[in-house]
Amino acid sequence: MYRQLKQELIDYSKEIGIDKIGFAAADPFLELKQKLVQQQELGYASGFEEKDIEKRVNPALLIDQPRSIIAIALAYPSKLEGAPTGKKGERRGLFCRASWGEDYHAILRKKLALMEEFLQKKLSDVQCKSMVDTGELSDRAVAERAGIGWSAKNCAIITPEFGSYVYLGEMLTNVPFEPDTPMESQCGSCRKCIDACPTSALVQGGQLNSQRCIAYLTQTKDFLPEQFRKHLGNRLYGCDTCQTVCPENKGKHVLIHDEMTPDPEQVKPLLEPLLSISNKEFKERFGSMSGSWRGKKPIQRNAIIALAHFKEESSLPALMHVLFEDPRPVMRGTAAYAIGKIGGMEAEHALKRALIHEKESDVLAEIEKAIQTFHSVL
Template sequence: MRIDELKQEIIDYSKEIGIDKIGFASADVFSELRERLRRQQELNYQSGFEKGTIEERTEPARLLPEAQSIISIAIAYPSRIKNQIRSTKEERRGIFARASWGIDYHVVLRDRLEKLSNFIKEKYPDAVNKVMVDTGELSDRAVAERAGIGFSGKNTSIITKEFGSFVYLGELITNLPFIPDDPVTDSCGDCRKCLDACPTGALVQGGQLNAQRCIAFLTQTKDFLPEEFRSKIGNRIYGCDTCQQVCPYNKGVDFHLHPEFEPDPEIAKPKLKPMLRMSNREFKEKFGHLSGAWRGKKPLQRNALLALAHYKDQTAVEEITTVMKEDPRPMIRGTAAWSLGKIGTSEAFDAIRDAMKFEKDEHVLFEMEKGLKFELQP
C-alpha cells in the first residue's frame, strides 16, 4: 500500500473512532520550541510538572529512534453544562475547569490513539508507533501546531477553526514517512483579551506563560498557597478557564460530541462544605474518574476552603472550625484558619483564638495570626 493511500485511510478511520481532527507532521527537531523552553527555564517560568529534558521534549528521535512522522489528534469537549446548577447562600459551590469535566481525557485519548496505532499496524505490519497524551515528553501544542490542527494563541492554547481551543490533544510518533500537512496561518492579531483578563498576570506576553503564577497550576500545588493568590482563586477547585472564556475564537463554541466528556453538574460544580472532610474513599468514588483528581484530595480541599473564604460563607464557619481543630494535615488546618479570618465573623475569630491555645505547628500558628489580622481591618 502506498503511504499516501494509507494516510487517507487513517484520516477516514479516525472519524469512525471519534477523533474530531487529525493532522500529520514531520518528526524534525522542534528548534524554536527548544529555544523557548530554555528561556522558560532561565526565567523560572516552568511548572515543575514537565516530563523529560528539553532535548527529549523537542527531539522526537530521542523518544522513538526510527521516528519520521508524528500524527496529531484533537477531540472537542463541552464548554457549557446542559443542566446548569447554581450556588446558593446556604450551599456554595466550586467549579472544576472544563478540561476536567467527564472521564479523564488521558484515558479517552489514549484509547483512541491505541486504536489508531493498531489500525496502522494492521495495514502496515512494519510500522513502529509510540503513543503520547499530555504526560509524555513532547509538547502536544507544538506538535498540533506543526500538524495544522490549529494555531498557538496568545493564551498558549491551540485554537482550532472548528472548536476554538476547547480540544484535547494527543499524538502518535511513527516510523512511517507521511507527507506533512501545512500549519494553520491564522493568528490572534492585535487581540490581547486573554492577557488583560488573566487574574494573576501569568500570561507575560502573547504565547508566553509564567506557570508559577498560573491559577491552573496553583490549584494543583500541595503546599500553602502564597497569600497574593488566595483571593484570586475565587471558587475554582481545579484549573482555570478565564483565558479561554474571553477568547473571541471561543465565542458560542460548545460541542457535546462525546458522552465520556459530558459533565455531571454535581461533580463539575460540587458543593464546597461536603468536600472539607471527605474521606479518601469518598473522594475516589466521587472524583476519582476526573483528570482533576490526579493530585489527590489535599489541594482540592485547600481550594474549597479558599472558595468558602471568597464567598465569606458564614454558614461554613462551624465546619471550617472543625477542620482547623481536627484535621491532621498542617496545611489544611492553617488554610482553614486563614479562611475563617477572611469570613470575619466574631464566632470565626473566637474559634481561631481558641484553637491557638492547642496548636503546636509553627506554620499553622502563623496562618492563625494572619487570620486574626482580618479582625483589625475596617
C-alpha cells in the same frame, strides 16, 4: 503507498470518533527548545513537565528513526447544561471544562491505541509511541506543526471548528507520512486573554509564567501563596478565563462524545461537604475526572479558600473542625485564613484558642495573620 495509507488513516480516524487529525514531520523542535530553555531560566515552568528538554524537542530520542508525528484533537463541551446554582448556605465550587466528563487521558489513549492497531495491521515493521499530555513531546507544538490549529496568545491551540476547546494527543511513528501545512496565527492584535488573566500569568502573547497560573496553582498541594488566594474565587481545579474571553471561542460548544458529558453535581459540587470527604468517597465521586489526579488535598484546600471568598458564615463550624482536628497543617492553616476572612466574634474566639494549642509554625503564622485580618476588618 504512504499517501494512500494516510488517507485510509484519516478515514479510520473519523470512524473511531477523532474530530481532527493532522500529520507533521518528526524533525527536532528547535524553536520550542529556545522557549523551553528560557522558561526554565526565568522560573516559569510548572514542574509537571518532562524535565529533560532534549526529550521534549527531539523525537529521535524517543523511537528509532522517527519519520512523522500524527496529531489528533477531540472537541469537548464548553457549556454546562442544568448547572446547579450556588446560594447562601449552599456555596458551590467549579472544576474547569477540561475536567468535565471522563478523564480525557483515558479517552485519547483509547483512540491512539486503535490507530496503532490499524497501522500494525497495515505494516509489519511499524513503530509507534503515543502520548497524551504527560508524554515527552509538547502536545501544542506538535498540533501546531500538524495544522490542527494555531498557537494562540493564551498558550492554547485554537481550531477554526472548535476554538480552543479541544484535547490533544499525538503518535510518533517511523512511517513517512506527508506532512500537513501549519496554520498562521489569527490572534492579530487581540490581547483579551492577556488582559483578563487574573494573576497576570500570561507574561505576553504565547508566554506563560506557570508559577502564577491559577490552573497550575489549583493543583499544588502546599499552602497557596496569599497573593493568589483572592483570585481563586470558587475554582476547585483549573481555570478557563483565558478561554472564555477569547473571541474565537464565542459560540463554540459541541457535545460529540458521550463520555465527555459533564455531571452538574460532579463539576459544580457543594463546597462544605468537600471538607470532610474521605479518600474512598473522593475516588468514588471524582476519580473518573482528570481533575482528581492530585488527590483530594488540593481540592479541599481550594474549597476552603472558596468559602473564604464567599465569606460563608454558615461554614464556620466545619472550618473550625478543620482548624482543630485535621492532621494536615496545610488544611488547618488555610482554615485559619478562611475563618479570619469570614470574621465575627465566634471566629475570633476560635482563632485565639487555636493560637494556644497549635504547634506547627506555618499554621501558627496563618492563625496570627488571620487574627490581624480580623482586627483590620473591625
